[in-house]
Amino acid sequence: MENKPHYTWQFQRLSALFLVFTLPIFLMIFYSLKNATYQQIILRLQTPWVPVLISLIIMASLYHALLGIQVISRDYLSDLSASVVVTAVQMLTVGLMVLSLFSLTTIIMGP
């Protein structure tokens, strides 16, 4: 593993701070949709600020999760195993970010 600063700690805290303020809003939106029909959910997600907020929260959550897994891997796994786990999680994170953005864009354009 490279011996250079990763700024993991700082970005982990910044993403946490962002999520502390935005996650309750996301949960309120999510809970407000509990009895909604498919069409009502789509209409709600097409409100301009909602997909922006959801995409920011998902990006921040995925990034926060990636940094967390990196820290745990480096604490408990050898260099080689940690590299394998971190690379796999990085790929999964990018995949989930792309899938989320694709899904939200499709919803905004009208599925």
Next chain:
Amino acid sequence: MTVRPLSPHLQIYRWQLTSVLSILHRLTGIALCFALIGLTGWLFSLSQGPVFYKKYMDILNSWPLQVISGFVIICLNFHFFNGIRHLLWDIGYGLDIEKVYVSGKAVLTLTFLNSLLMFWWY
């Protein structure tokens, strides 16, 4: 490649509230990673139309996944409140041992109460 020292193995620790909450913070974080996959799946199912969405929701509404969803709510609450505790430590608040125990008990109480609220609301 450098050989780094690894963290001590978990079994050498004497169980105490501080270490248990620290371990739980990491475990709940890992559990929430899987929940994020479920959330992305929910968005994807919405983007694929009502038929696909209904199939996804039928799976989510099955009793094993309802139990897992309940578990995720508890994990989310714990990770959220304990995360705030960590952020407060990072700015130097509540670091003496008495406050660490008080904040730890507060995190458990808030997790319990807010989980109950979310179960009731849902």
